[in-house]
Amino acid sequence: MSQEDANLEARLEEQETFEPPESFVEQANVTDPGIYDEFEENWPDCWERAADLLSWEEEYDTVLDDDNAPFYEWFTNGTLNASYNCIDRHVEGDRADETAIEWEGELGETRSYTYSELLEEVEEFAATLRELGVEEDDVVTLYLPMIPELPIAMLACARIGAPHAVVFAGFSADALATRMNAGESEYLVTCDGYYRRGDALDHISKANEGLEGVEHEVSDVVVVDRLGDDLEHDLADNQHDYDDLVAEQEGASVDPVSRDAEDMLFLMYTSGTTGKPKGVKHTTGGYLAYSAWTSHAVLDVKPDDTYWCAADIGWITGHSYIVYGPLALGTTTMMYEGTPDYPEKDRMWELVEKNDVDIFYTAPTAIRAFMKWGEQYPAEHDLSSLRLLGTVGEPINPRAWKWYYKHIGGENCPIVDTWWQTETGGMMITTLPGISKMKPGSAGPPLPGIDARIVDAEGNEISAGEAGYVTVNNPWPGMLRTLYNNDERFISEYWAEYSDEEADEWVYFPEDGAKIDEDGFITVLGRVDDVINVSGHRLGTMEIESAVVGVEGIAEAAVVGGDHEVKGEAVYVYAIPEDGYETGDELEERVVQGVLDSIGPIAKPEEVIFTPELPKTRSGKIMRRLLENIASGDELGNTSTLRNPEVVDEIAEQVDLD
Numbered sequence: 001m002s003q004e005d006a007n008l009e010a011r012l013e014e015q016e017t018f019e020p021p022e023s024f025v026e027q028a029n030v031t032d033p034g035i036y037d038e039f040e041e042n043w044p045d046c047w048e049r050a051a052d053l054l055s056w057e058e059e060y061d062t063v064l065d066d067d068n069a070p071f072y073e074w075f076t077n078g079t080l081n082a083s084y085n086c087i088d089r090h091v092e093g094d095r096a097d098e099t100a101i102e103w104e105g106e107l108g109e110t111r112s113y114t115y116s117e118l119l120e121e122v123e124e125f126a127a128t129l130r131e132l133g134v135e136e137d138d139v140v141t142l143y144l145p146m147i148p149e150l151p152i153a154m155l156a157c158a159r160i161g162a163p164h165a166v167v168f169a170g171f172s173a174d175a176l177a178t179r180m181n182a183g184e185s186e187y188l189v190t191c192d193g194y195y196r197r198g199d200a201l202d203h204i205s206k207a208n209e210g211l212e213g214v215e216h217e218v219s220d221v222v223v224v225d226r227l228g229d230d231l232e233h234d235l236a237d238n239q240h241d242y243d244d245l246v247a248e249q250e251g252a253s254v255d256p257v258s259r260d261a262e263d264m265l266f267l268m269y270t271s272g273t274t275g276k277p278k279g280v281k282h283t284t285g286g287y288l289a290y291s292a293w294t295s296h297a298v299l300d301v302k303p304d305d306t307y308w309c310a311a312d313i314g315w316i317t318g319h320s321y322i323v324y325g326p327l328a329l330g331t332t333t334m335m336y337e338g339t340p341d342y343p344e345k346d347r348m349w350e351l352v353e354k355n356d357v358d359i360f361y362t363a364p365t366a367i368r369a370f371m372k373w374g375e376q377y378p379a380e381h382d383l384s385s386l387r388l389l390g391t392v393g394e395p396i397n398p399r400a401w402k403w404y405y406k407h408i409g410g411e412n413c414p415i416v417d418t419w420w421q422t423e424t425g426g427m428m429i430t431t432l433p434g435i436s437k438m439k440p441g442s443a444g445p446p447l448p449g450i451d452a453r454i455v456d457a458e459g460n461e462i463s464a465g466e467a468g469y470v471t472v473n474n475p476w477p478g479m480l481r482t483l484y485n486n487d488e489r490f491i492s493e494y495w496a497e498y499s500d501e502e503a504d505e506w507v508y509f510p511e512d513g514a515k516i517d518e519d520g521f522i523t524v525l526g527r528v529d530d531v532i533n534v535s536g537h538r539l540g541t542m543e544i545e546s547a548v549v550g551v552e553g554i555a556e557a558a559v560v561g562g563d564h565e566v567k568g569e570a571v572y573v574y575a576i577p578e579d580g581y582e583t584g585d586e587l588e589e590r591v592v593q594g595v596l597d598s599i600g601p602i603a604k605p606e607e608v609i610f611t612p613e614l615p616k617t618r619s620g621k622i623m624r625r626l627l628e629n630i631a632s633g634d635e636l637g638n639t640s641t642l643r644n645p646e647v648v649d650e651i652a653e654q655v656d657l658d
């Protein structure tokens with residue numbers, strides 16, 4: 001490193017605030033700092049700005065109906081269709097021949113769809129679904145990896161008013177079954193398999209195994225042939241080849257059905273405190289308006305951009321920011337099938353260079369992995385097309401932020417650190433890149449119109465520097481409307497903690513801890529419930545625990561998150577064996593397998609620690625905090641208040657901290 005570089009590096013290490021570059025500000029979609037006041041003064045009508053980004057069939061009467069809070073309704077009596085908004089209107093406008101989806105397979109093959117080609121595909125698959133008997137409001141489960149048929153199927157569902165429920169392809173057969181049961185879904189779209197690090201991965205066997213666990217009759221299964229001859233498989237009587245069905249509908253035209261703004265667009269299952277995943281319900285009007293608005297205001301998406309969100313569509317980030325937000329704005333959205341280090345660790349940067357990507361949005365865990373691999377990989381490529389960078393999914397440490405800023409953004413791109421959740425539908429706390437300065441590690445202020453506060457346990461706002469909890473004190477269009485078939489749980493999970501029901505004052509509690517500084521910048525610290533965040537993936541420790549205690553030979557278990565250099569958090573299992581069972585490799589393997597079978601590889605335990613007892617308080621509660629400290633290699637503090645303090649050292653000795 002030259003002296004000049006070393007000086008630069010030292011300056012960057014110390015720098016605490018960054019201004020967006022002039023060149024960015026000049027062209028940004030949102031540049032007027034007055035927008036914060038404007039939204040506050042005109043609330044809730046300010047949200048017309050979001051609704052105006054869409055094409056409505058029938059104009060809505062009211063922006064917000066709060067008569068039955070917290071079952072808020074947005075843009076009431078308005079009607080629209082999400083597929084029309086994401087495709088047809090761009091075809092009818094001047095974007096028919098512009099690229100809508102640019103897809104790259106792991107092995108290097110590419111597929112590119114213009115808006116008019118996408119329309120054709122979506123209409124043909126919409127006709128296929130109808131032919132199979134799918135009706136408006138039937139939930140269609142999509143268990144597909146990152147192949148173009150996934151967004152095509154989502155938009156086809158939206159076109160005919162059938163809500164989709166996408167299940168992340170990395171989830172296990174059991175997880176698929178649980179979700180299909182919960183959504184009472186009778187239709188499944190899946191595929192034979194996909195490629196991972198060059199190997200053909202069997203997906204259909206997993207799907208079939210999942211189908212065995214579905215408690216109601218599944219009428220039809222559509223199977224995309226991704227692997228061709230690389231995987232032999234049979235189709236059951238109610239299973240159909242995607243291409244065969246679509247070929248029968250060649251040239252079909254399917255009018256987009258008219259949906260009420262409040263009609264369900266999709267269901268997305270996510271983890272919560274109890275073992276059962278929650279079916280988060282998102283709507284056609286509010287959700288679409290919110291994902292489009294935040295794509296415009298925060299990601300600065302413009303129709304001429306090539307925009308790349310490197311998430312998986314199986315999670316909310318992919319729904320809002322690969323599919324709905326960017327397509328509603330008529331831009332080119334990229335999809336990559338594979339892993340970032342295949343065939344080499346420069347794959348992402350090769351794709352940025354090849355496609356002249358303008359905007360890149362990823363998770364801190366990926367940035368930490370890139371950092372570990374080394375700056376030589378991005379340095380091999382021309383990344384000067386980039387204009388804006390974003391992060392999502394977990395807190396970003398200032399070192400990773402600065403590395404991203406320097407080695408990917410060339411110190412010339414603002415970074416938006418966007419805090420939000422499956423339930424919020426879109427971004428909630430982040431800087432606006434054309435307006436604010438940035439502070440590495442801190443997401444920023446709440447977006448205009450979002451009344452997020454940091455409070456203590458009683459709900460009082462806390463002073464700068466202290467740690468508290470995030471709350472959101474007014475509703476927003478992208479919010480979940482309820483948990484599918486479970487209004488009660490919707491209230492108890494999100495509203496019970498801080499609301500004053502009698503006064504009809506409703507406060508949303510996202511179950512995250514945070515602090516705020518003198519400038520109103522919020523640093524999100526992480527979950528305060530029993531949810532952990534592994535590589536930006538949200539996992540319920542209770543779900544993992546129930547998988548572990550389901551293993552023969554395990555009497556009791558506690559699952560916690562421990563710090564991990566790349567993943568952020570990793571899964572640690574503490575398990576008490578049943579009498580008569582040997583603790584050893586075999587039992588450990590069965591525990592790991594139990595977790596893989598019930599959830600999937602994302603939840604794979606980092607370590608399984610066998611112990612004769614779990615540390616408990618005198619009242620018999622498991623001291624999870626202590627188990628987290630052990631897993632993270634932190635100071636253990638005072639353990640004398642435990643019922644069984646001697647067990648702590650015994651456990652700590654076994655944990656392999658490298």
Ligand code: WTA
Nearest residue numbers: 392393394395418419420421422524527538
């Ligand atoms: C965490 C992902 C810090 C947070 C979009 C939240 C973050 C959970 C950030 C939601 C961020 C997300 N900084 N923490 N920028 N973004 N989180 O539902 O704990 O998969 O509650 O949605 O991720 O995860 P989910």
